[in-house]
Amino acid sequence: MEAAGLCNIYLIAPTTPGERMAYIVPRARGFIYYISREGVTGMQEKVSDTIQEMTSRIHEYSDLPVAVGFGISNPDQARQVAVDADAVVVGSAIVNRIAEIGNQPNLVPDVSGFVKTLVDAVKELK
Numbered sequence: 643m644e645a646a647g648l649c650n651i652y653l654i655a656p657t658t659p660g661e662r663m664a665y666i667v668p669r670a671r672g673f674i675y676y677i678s679r680e681g682v683t684g685m686q687e688k689v690s691d692t693i694q695e696m697t698s699r700i701h702e703y704s705d706l707p708v709a710v711g712f713g714i715s716n717p718d719q720a721r722q723v724a725v726d727a728d729a730v731v732v733g734s735a736i737v738n739r740i741a742e743i744g745n746q747p748n749l750v751p752d753v754s755g756f757v758k759t760l761v762d763a764v765k766e767l768k
Contacts (some may be wrong), residue, residue, distance in 0.1 A: 649670075655677045706728055
């Protein structure tokens with residue numbers, strides 16, 4: 643992967659023990675992906691309350707950016723996560739929006755508009 647200019651992206655979960663984190667994080671390149679909740683991804687009512695604690699712990703082992711994902715569904719949640727994360731990952735909410743709209747002419751403008759609300763919410767912090 644290195645020869646192709648690609649990075650293995652390592653994942654840290656809320657259940658990752660400290661000794662495992664100490665092993666994983668120094669080997670990472672590019673960024674570290676913090677999976678902010680146990681279970682499956684998807685839209686959630688609220689973001690996890692472990693984000694600040696875990697991003698701080700990860701940064702004890704590395705200066706790489708920490709991207710946080712799993713369950714981030716709307717601009718308020720993206721803004722809340724961005725307080726402690728270096729990047730915010732939103733997947734299921736975008737995929738769900740695409741599925742709801744389907745092959746309609748407003749697909750691209752609607753999804754683009756939704757993504758813009760996420761970006762604008764995060765940029766408010768900068």
